Amino acid sequence: MQRQKELHIFSPSQRNLWRSNAPSIWTPASDHPRENQAQSILRTLHDQPRWLEPYHLYDERGSQLFEQICQLPEYYLTRTENSILFETAGRIIAAAPVECIVELGAGTSKKTLHLLSEQVRQRKRGAFAPIDVSLSGLAASRDIVREEFPLLNFHGLCSRYEEGIAGIEKKLPTLFVFLGSTVGNFNRSEFVRFFRHLAESMGPKDYLLLGVDRVKDAEVLEKAYDDAQGVTAVFILNVFRNINRLMKSNFDLRKMRYHSWYNPQWQQIEMYAISTATQEILFPSHAASFVWEKDDRILVEISRKFEPVRLQKQLQFFGLKPVGHFTDPKDWFSILLFRKFKISSAEKGETKRHVKYE
Numbered sequence: 419m420q421r422q423k424e425l426h427i428f429s430p431s432q433r434n435l436w437r438s439n440a441p442s443i444w445t446p447a448s449d450h451p452r453e454n455q456a457q458s459i460l461r462t463l464h465d466q467p468r469w470l471e472p473y474h475l476y477d478e479r480g481s482q483l484f485e486q487i488c489q490l491p492e493y494y495l496t497r498t499e500n501s502i503l504f505e506t507a508g509r510i511i512a513a514a515p516v517e518c519i520v521e522l523g524a525g526t527s528k529k530t531l532h533l534l535s536e537q538v539r540q541r542k543r544g545a546f547a548p549i550d551v552s553l554s555g556l557a558a559s560r561d562i563v564r565e566e567f568p569l570l571n572f573h574g575l576c577s578r579y580e581e582g583i584a585g586i587e588k589k590l591p592t593l594f595v596f597l598g599s600t601v602g603n604f605n606r607s608e609f610v611r612f613f614r615h616l617a618e619s620m621g622p623k624d625y626l627l628l629g630v631d632r633v634k635d636a637e638v639l640e641k642a643y644d645d646a647q648g649v650t651a652v653f654i655l656n657v658f659r660n661i662n663r664l665m666k667s668n669f670d671l672r673k674m675r676y677h678s679w680y681n682p683q684w685q686q687i688e689m690y691a692i693s694t695a696t697q698e699i700l701f702p703s704h705a706a707s708f709v710w711e712k713d714d715r716i717l718v719e720i721s722r723k724f725e726p727v728r729l730q731k732q733l734q735f736f737g738l739k740p741v742g743h744f745t746d747p748k749d750w751f752s753i754l755l756f757r758k759f760k761i762s763s764a765e766k767g768e769t770k771r772h773v774k775y776e
């Protein structure tokens with residue numbers, strides 16, 4: 419079969435802001451305008467309580483460990499979401515008549531193949547643009563997409579969400595896909611910032627497909643993030659190896675342990691590194707340091723759990739109208755489809771009064 423004509427996924431003003439990184443993979447031509455990786459690490463580690471942005475977890479080893487987590491018996495999320503997509507991809511693609519599928523935090527895009535397969539079956543063409551900070555994930559995704567779907571144009575964007583989303587051509591009808599309940603890694607203020615930016619970057623013919631893990635029995639949730647083989651613990655603590663490599667710092671992995679629990683008040687799993695002995699952490703290249711006291715915690719990651727109807731109401735505030743809801747027989751996981759709509763300022767005020775953020 420012949421490849422289709424290239425679709426331009428970047429808006430004209432953005433094209434010269436990206437450079438080729440690997441075949442069919444693009445990376446921002448200059449450093450993040452707001453904050454680079456080291457600045458993000460220093461900012462949140464000097465906050466109280468200390469915490470980290472989740473994207474630092476995904477160096478090459480972190481990405482491999484996450485792939486292992488997806489196979490664990492306790493980690494029902496990937497299996498459940500995959501089975502929903504397997505069943506419903508045809509309906510989702512039929513409901514979202516788009517030319518481009520942009521996946522946020524795509525990893526290796528394995529589950530997304532169900533959607534791509536339907537895009538090719540129903541429309542015979544399209545572009546696929548996964549966005550991820552993990553180059554190894556994007557390369558794996560590229561190889562499989564090129565092999566299985568030669569009719570699709572592949573453009574991987576190796577960047578953070580904000581840069582990748584801003585690059586996409588607004589005139590191209592696009593389905594934004596955000597799976598794996600990755601949205602649950604945002605805290606409340608990041609969540610609002612993320613959706614405001616995403617909605618502003620969406621064109622009038624765009625859709626969003628969001629996969630979210632639901633509030634459920636605490637025991638099931640806690641096991642999913644504290645597996646018997648200890649892979650999640652290794653994944654979470656690996657972030658300090660990555661930070662040591664990036665910043666020549668001296669976190670001692672022998673002097674820390676992993677702890678996680680489900681916080682029912684905030685409806686979130688919290689994943690911590692706890693120092694088992696006082697250690698002075700030095701960042702020689704930034705002339706910075708802090709004392710990590712014994713028993714003090716660093717919040718490495720959260721995973722919020724959602725109630726789908728409430729989430730649908732919240733996202734209306736950003737001009738995202740719910741048009742589909744797909745779930746599994748146990749109601750453990752939800753895949754929500756939204757369509758971008760224009761809201762007048764009067765309606766926005768109306769929506770504001772009815773939406774409660776928690």
Ligand SMILES: C[S@@+](CC[C@H](N)C(=O)[O-])C[C@H]1O[C@@H](n2cnc3c(N)ncnc32)[C@H](O)[C@@H]1O
Pocket residue numbers: 472473476484488496522523524525526527529549550551552555577578579580597598599600
């Ligand atoms: C929880 S994994 C989910 C992977 C895949 N979507 C799935 O459902 O299995 C999160 C993914 O988002 C990527 N990621 C995390 N923070 C990111 C950010 N700020 N910008 C871009 N990618 C990010 C990670 O590299 C990782 O591949």
